[in-house]
Amino acid sequence: MPPGGAQARAEQKATLQEMAHKLFTSDEMGTFLDHLAPLTENHAYDSDEASLVRVTAREYEKRRRIPPDLVAERARVSTLAHSAWENARQQADFELFQPHLERLVDLSVRIAQALGYSEHIYDALLDLFEPQMKTSTVTSIFEKMKNALVPFVQRISSSTQEIDDNVLRGNFAEEKQWELGQAVLARIGFDPTRGRQDLSVHPFTTAFSPDDVRLTTRINPRFLASGLFGTIHEGGHALYEQGIPTSLVRTPLCDGASMSVHESQSRMWENIVGRSRPFWQFWLPELRQSFPDHFQGVDQETLYRAVNRVAPGFIRVEADEVTYNLHIFVRFELETALLEGTLQAQDLPDAWNAKMESYLGLTPPNDALGVLQDVHWSGALFGYFPTYALGNLLAVQFYNQAVQEHPEIPDRIAQGDFTQLLMWLRERIHKHGARYTPQEIVLKATGTGIDAAPFVDYIQIKYAEIYGL
Amino acid sequence: MPPGGAQARAEQKATLQEMAHKLFTSDEMGTFLDHLAPLTENHAYDSDEASLVRVTAREYEKRRRIPPDLVAERARVSTLAHSAWENARQQADFELFQPHLERLVDLSVRIAQALGYSEHIYDALLDLFEPQMKTSTVTSIFEKMKNALVPFVQRISSSTQEIDDNVLRGNFAEEKQWELGQAVLARIGFDPTRGRQDLSVHPFTTAFSPDDVRLTTRINPRFLASGLFGTIHEGGHALYEQGIPTSLVRTPLCDGASMSVHESQSRMWENIVGRSRPFWQFWLPELRQSFPDHFQGVDQETLYRAVNRVAPGFIRVEADEVTYNLHIFVRFELETALLEGTLQAQDLPDAWNAKMESYLGLTPPNDALGVLQDVHWSGALFGYFPTYALGNLLAVQFYNQAVQEHPEIPDRIAQGDFTQLLMWLRERIHKHGARYTPQEIVLKATGTGIDAAPFVDYIQIKYAEIYGL
Numbered sequence: 021m022p023p024g025g026a027q028a029r030a031e032q033k034a035t036l037q038e039m040a041h042k043l044f045t046s047d048e049m050g051t052f053l054d055h056l057a058p059l060t061e062n063h064a065y066d067s068d069e070a071s072l073v074r075v076t077a078r079e080y081e082k083r084r085r086i087p088p089d090l091v092a093e094r095a096r097v098s099t100l101a102h103s104a105w106e107n108a109r110q111q112a113d114f115e116l117f118q119p120h121l122e123r124l125v126d127l128s129v130r131i132a133q134a135l136g137y138s139e140h141i142y143d144a145l146l147d148l149f150e151p152q153m154k155t156s157t158v159t160s161i162f163e164k165m166k167n168a169l170v171p172f173v174q175r176i177s178s179s180t181q182e183i184d185d186n187v188l189r190g191n192f193a194e195e196k197q198w199e200l201g202q203a204v205l206a207r208i209g210f211d212p213t214r215g216r217q218d219l220s221v222h223p224f225t226t227a228f229s230p231d232d233v234r235l236t237t238r239i240n241p242r243f244l245a246s247g248l249f250g251t252i253h254e255g256g257h258a259l260y261e262q263g264i265p266t267s268l269v270r271t272p273l274c275d276g277a278s279m280s281v282h283e284s285q286s287r288m289w290e291n292i293v294g295r296s297r298p299f300w301q302f303w304l305p306e307l308r309q310s311f312p313d314h315f316q317g318v319d320q321e322t323l324y325r326a327v328n329r330v331a332p333g334f335i336r337v338e339a340d341e342v343t344y345n346l347h348i349f350v351r352f353e354l355e356t357a358l359l360e361g362t363l364q365a366q367d368l369p370d371a372w373n374a375k376m377e378s379y380l381g382l383t384p385p386n387d388a389l390g391v392l393q394d395v396h397w398s399g400a401l402f403g404y405f406p407t408y409a410l411g412n413l414l415a416v417q418f419y420n421q422a423v424q425e426h427p428e429i430p431d432r433i434a435q436g437d438f439t440q441l442l443m444w445l446r447e448r449i450h451k452h453g454a455r456y457t458p459q460e461i462v463l464k465a466t467g468t469g470i471d472a473a474p475f476v477d478y479i480q481i482k483y484a485e486i487y488g489l
Numbered sequence: 490m491p492p493g494g495a496q497a498r499a500e501q502k503a504t505l506q507e508m509a510h511k512l513f514t515s516d517e518m519g520t521f522l523d524h525l526a527p528l529t530e531n532h533a534y535d536s537d538e539a540s541l542v543r544v545t546a547r548e549y550e551k552r553r554r555i556p557p558d559l560v561a562e563r564a565r566v567s568t569l570a571h572s573a574w575e576n577a578r579q580q581a582d583f584e585l586f587q588p589h590l591e592r593l594v595d596l597s598v599r600i601a602q603a604l605g606y607s608e609h610i611y612d613a614l615l616d617l618f619e620p621q622m623k624t625s626t627v628t629s630i631f632e633k634m635k636n637a638l639v640p641f642v643q644r645i646s647s648s649t650q651e652i653d654d655n656v657l658r659g660n661f662a663e664e665k666q667w668e669l670g671q672a673v674l675a676r677i678g679f680d681p682t683r684g685r686q687d688l689s690v691h692p693f694t695t696a697f698s699p700d701d702v703r704l705t706t707r708i709n710p711r712f713l714a715s716g717l718f719g720t721i722h723e724g725g726h727a728l729y730e731q732g733i734p735t736s737l738v739r740t741p742l743c744d745g746a747s748m749s750v751h752e753s754q755s756r757m758w759e760n761i762v763g764r765s766r767p768f769w770q771f772w773l774p775e776l777r778q779s780f781p782d783h784f785q786g787v788d789q790e791t792l793y794r795a796v797n798r799v800a801p802g803f804i805r806v807e808a809d810e811v812t813y814n815l816h817i818f819v820r821f822e823l824e825t826a827l828l829e830g831t832l833q834a835q836d837l838p839d840a841w842n843a844k845m846e847s848y849l850g851l852t853p854p855n856d857a858l859g860v861l862q863d864v865h866w867s868g869a870l871f872g873y874f875p876t877y878a879l880g881n882l883l884a885v886q887f888y889n890q891a892v893q894e895h896p897e898i899p900d901r902i903a904q905g906d907f908t909q910l911l912m913w914l915r916e917r918i919h920k921h922g923a924r925y926t927p928q929e930i931v932l933k934a935t936g937t938g939i940d941a942a943p944f945v946d947y948i949q950i951k952y953a954e955i956y957g958l
Contacts (some may be wrong), residue, residue: 024683025701028738032697214493228501232494269497 030099038092045084053077068267071455076272082147085134094131097123098400105398112388114369121365121397125358128402132359142356145403149279150410151457155356158406161413162349164472170379172480173343176330177381179487185326187318188244196310197239201251203306205235208289209442210255211262223250225257225286229269233261244311245327249290256289257282259442263450278458279404280470281449283411284418291341291412292419292478293441295327298434328486332380334389341412342479346379348409351394355402414462416475418449421466499568507561514553522546537736540924545741551616554604563600566592567869574867581857583838590834590866594827597871601828611825614872618748619879620926624825627875630882631818633941639848641949642812645799646850648956654795656787657713665779666708670720672775677758678911679724680731692719694726694755698738702730713780714796718759725758726751728911732919744923746930748873749939752880753887754914760810760881761888761947762910764796767903797955801849803858810881811948815848817878820863824871883931885944887918890935 021029043049053076060070101120108116128145135144140155147153205217215233225235235254240246260276268274276282293299300323307323308315315323330340336347354371357363363371372391377383384390396404422444423429429441448465462470483489490498512518525542532539570589577585601613609624616622674686684702694704704723709715729745737743745751762768769792776792777784784792799809805816823840826832832840841860846852853859865873891913892898898910917934931939952958 022681022683022685022701024680025697028698028700031739211493212491214491216491228494229497231497232491270500 026099026103030096033099034092034095037095038088041083041086041091042088045080045086045088049080050084053080066452066455068273072271072273075454078151079272082135085136086131087134090127090131090134094127094400097127098398101398101400102395105392105395109388109392112386112392114387114391117392117398118365118368121368124397124400125365125402128400129359129361140356141359142403145359146406147403149404149407151278152459153278153280153406153410158352158410161470161472162345162352162406162409165345165409165476166349166379168472168476169342169346169479172483173330173332173346174381175489176342176483176487177332179489181487183325183329183486185245185329187314187322187326189242190314192241192244192311192314194239194241197241197244197247200306200310201237201239201247204248204252204303205255205258207436208252208255208259208293208438210258214262215258217251217254223254225254225261227258227261230262230264230266230274231269233258244314249294249327252294253286253290256286259289259445260285260450263446264453265451268453273453273455275454277449277452277454277456277461279407280410280414281458281461283408284414285445285449287341287412288415288419292415293433293438295324295341296430296433297324298430300324300327301434302436325486328483330483330487332382334376334382334384335393342483343380345409345412348405349379350375351396351405352409355397355405359402410470413470413472413475414458416478417462417466417468417471418445420474420478421448495568495572499565502568503561503564506564507557510552510555510560511557514549514555514557518549519553522549535921535924537742541740541742544923547620548741551604555600556603559596559600559603563596563869566596567867570867570869571864574861574864578857578861581855581861583856583860586861586867587834587837590837593866593869594834594871597869598828598830609825610828611872614828615875616872618873618876620747621928622747622749622875622879627821627879630939630941631814631821631875631878634814634878634945635818635848637941637945638811638814638948641952642799642801642815643850644958645811645952645956646801648958650956652794652798652955654714654798656783656791656795658711659783661710661713661780661783663708663710666710666713666716669775669779670706670708670716673717673721673772674724674727676905677721677724677728677762677907679727683731684727686720686723692723694723694730696727696730699731699733699735699743700738702727713783718763718796721763722755722759725755728758728914729754729919732915733922734920737922742922742924746918746921746923746925747927748876749879749883750918750927750930752877753883754918756810756881757884757888761884762902762907764793764810765899765902766793767899769793769796770903771905794955797952799952799956801851803845803851803853804862811952812849814878814881817874818848819844820865820874821878824866824874828871879939882939882941882944883927885947886931886935886937886940887914889943889947890917 053073056073057077060067060073063070065071065074097120101117101124104120105117108114129141132141132144135147137144142155146155146158202212202217206212214231215235218234218236219238220236221238223235223237225233227233235251235258237247237251237254260282264274264276276285297320300320304315304318304320304323308318328340330342332343332346333339336344336351339347350372353375354363354368357371358365358368369387369391373383376390396402419441422441426440426444429444432438432440449461452461456464459469462468522542522545526546529536529539529542534540534543566589570586570593573589574586577583597614598610601610604613604616606613611624615624615627671686675681683700684696684704687703687705688707689705690707692704692706694702696702704720704727706716706720706723729751733743733745745754766789769789773784773787773789773792777787797809799811801812801815802808805813805820808816819841822844823832823837826840827834827837838856838860842852845859865871888910891910895909895913898913901907901909918930921930925933928938931937
């Protein structure tokens with residue numbers, strides 16, 4: 021978008037969001053739902069009919085509590101806040117963003133109050149991204165992770181093992197990187213007749229229907245991992261969207277179960293699959309074909325270690341899978357405190373830096389590398405960050421279950437065959453769309469609830485071996 | 490769009506068009522307009538207030554006559570027809586498209602009947618693109634043009650002057666072509682902070698607001714004229730959109746006056762400016778910089794003649810400015826006959842070929858190069874074609890008037906200064922948005938009505954000189 025277009029888009033988005041909100045929360049919709057509810061009593065809980073009415077009614081009850089003018093105000097306030105944030109980040113000056121953040125917090129508190137909550141004000145916002153998840157549950161899960169991961173990262177940092185990722189750095193022709201990304205996408209099961217990949221500044225995935233799923237990547241000519249793992253990550257989101265049955269198109273069921281379940285798909289493909297030995301057993305020869313100068317003499321173990329290098333850093337989106345969640349804890353704890361009112365916006369940068377020091381042993385040298393790095397808060401997206409960490413947990417739980425049922429999956433991956441894993445995901449997760457809550461889908465797929473232990477085990481076993489701990 | 494996405498988009502477009510139609514033609518809107526009309530009586534005819542109510546009311550009266558289900562049906566029928574047309578064109582087989590065309594004609598007749606008309610059924614559809622224009626007026630204008638142009642093209646064809654455009658053919662690096670196009674756009678006055686250019690298969694311009702105007706071009710590495718004149722053409726549309734005052738944003742006045750007035754802008758910049766001697770006086774040195782191998786030894790006159798080569802051909806969008814309108818006459822006469830019922834869809838290819846022979850002296854070897862070449866009919870756009878030819882007439886009328894008031898314009902263009910022409914267009918045309926009807930805007934800008942004579946004079950003088958007639 022040309023810079024001049026921002027104001028027009030802000031107004032257009034505010035209008036559309038307000039209209040959509042009004043249409044969805046109209047009395048007429050309530051009447052429809054009241055009529056339909058008894059008609060679905062004879063249908064099974066997971067039938068299309070009962071699920072459609074149940075999920076729509078739940079969403080209706082929730083959205084109806086938010087006054088339309090708050091919806092439009094949120095769109096307008098966050099558009100201005102977004103511009104201010106971009107400017108503040110560029111100048112590494114939190115004060116330029118602070119008044120906007122204050123308005124955003126105030127607005128989010130009002131939205132949370134309109135939504136209502138029984139335990140914690142943050143519950144109301146969390147529920148918008150992660151239905152029925154509670155702040156207390158997140159806190160308890162994160163405490164378990166923190167207790168294991170913070171000392172584990174310290175052990176890695178003080179390990180004598182030196183791992184570098186030099187093999188991924190140098191000059192990698194953008195065309196070749198693009199071709200490699202397209203080849204990986206096709207092989208993991210992305211259907212190019214029902215979607216496409218493009219380039220963008222920030223990678224993302226969006227779906228207009230399961231038959232039109234668009235993902236983007238960015239290519240760094242000096243660092244191969246950036247585009248490749250970006251493509252695999254977004255590819256995980258895209259496979260989920262392409263796997264939703266077309267029979268659910270244009271209904272509220274045509275969506276993922278939640279943000280964390282969506283993120284579980286992208287992180288599974290990116291990390292558990294994409295940074296595994298079997299994956300590179302198949303792809304190293306391909307890499308050698310694409311970049312003979314770089315990989316002719318490189319063995320699989322060197323590559324495996326390079327893509328799994330652990331290095332505490334300032335930036336969340338560049339974090340490895342061991343330190344990634346520590347960045348989430350910082351954000352979760354700070355945003356709950358902002359909403360509770362126990363932390364004021366003006367004290368946020370200091371609080372941020374203190375937590376970074378405590379969890380990652382680093383103090384950001386400026387706000388651009390610290391509190392201003394992420395776009396979310398400028399868009400009033402309080403309650404979103406935890407879903408990234410929950411997605412990491414679910415990724416391990418789902419993958420473990422798939423392998424328990426089909427122990428040959430890693431061997432198949434080593435042969436470049438991802439069908440069995442994808443079929444398991446299709447059957448247990450994708451095909452349900454938004455029919456189930458995250459809790460239901462996790463229970464049905466794995467027989468248990470969301471749990472930090474499998475993730476912690478996965479990390480500790482994998483990286484203890486890599487770092488000789 | 491990936492091929493699988495077509496069906497989803499068809500349904501989405503049908504829904505959105507039906508919703509927009511219902512909202513705009515609601516009783517509530519009628520009540521607003523009834524209340525507002527008397528309040529604007531004290532405002533000048535061309536005030537924002539009076540214009541907004543007048544133009545909206547006119548559009549409301551028109552659109553309200555079309556039943557919403559016909560709007561949705563048109564969206565659905567034309568989406569399927571579009572796919573059938575693509576397939577038919579690829580196979581050069583009209584019969585694959587014929588049943589769709591029959592449905593489209595039938596649907597358009599029903600829409601025209603719903604809209605109502607006093608003289609000719611085609612008037613109802615023409616009015617959707619060219620407010621208040623009549624079929625009888627178009628017929629009379631086109632007859633005058635035909636009487637002059639058909640024999641004139643024959644004279645050119647039998648001229649002994651040989652003109653070739655070889656200097657525009659060869660290998661032109663796409664990057665250099667892109668840079669040249671961007672430079673031309675910037676210099677004619679396109680504001681890149683409020684718009685952008687991209688590549689696409691078919692060039693087009695779209696505006697989300699005057700502050701966000703997007704145009705596209707296509708680059709042919711073997712033929713320089715394709716991308717360059719495509720960019721200038723779309724640039725003319727884009728300048729119009731960027732010139733509409735932001736005070737009109739999000740009102741029905743934030744638009745061009747009509748399709749023909751819009752086309753007058755693109756064709757003026759493309760042909761009257763872009764294919765003139767002064768233009769190339771400035772740009773030839775630039776061309777030599779961009780493509781030294783091609784243009785080092787080329788003089789201005791050779792280039793001028795190359796970009797003005799006349800060659801009757803099968804394809805409208807590739808036609809030169811002398812033969813271009815003949816293609817429009819073919820389409821206009823055939824589509825009026827289809828709607829009148831005096832021509833049946835099954836007889837269309839023969840009728841097409843007969844007219845091509847009569848006006849251009851050519852018989853298309855197949856339907857892909859004939860009746861199937863244009864997308865418009867597959868989108869139910871009957872009544873659209875004449876606006877291209879009317880735009881060509883207006884381009885000359887506007888340009889002549891600008892030069893009469895500012896005789897130094899050609900000299901300024903020769904110095905690479907397009908400001909004076911653009912300022913005239915801004916002041917007389919762009920800044921009014923859709924406030925005036927095309928008739929009003931032509932009268933205010935030139936003191937006369939739309940007229941074939943200035944165009945015919947322009948063509949005859951320019952090309953008699955080039956071809957030594």
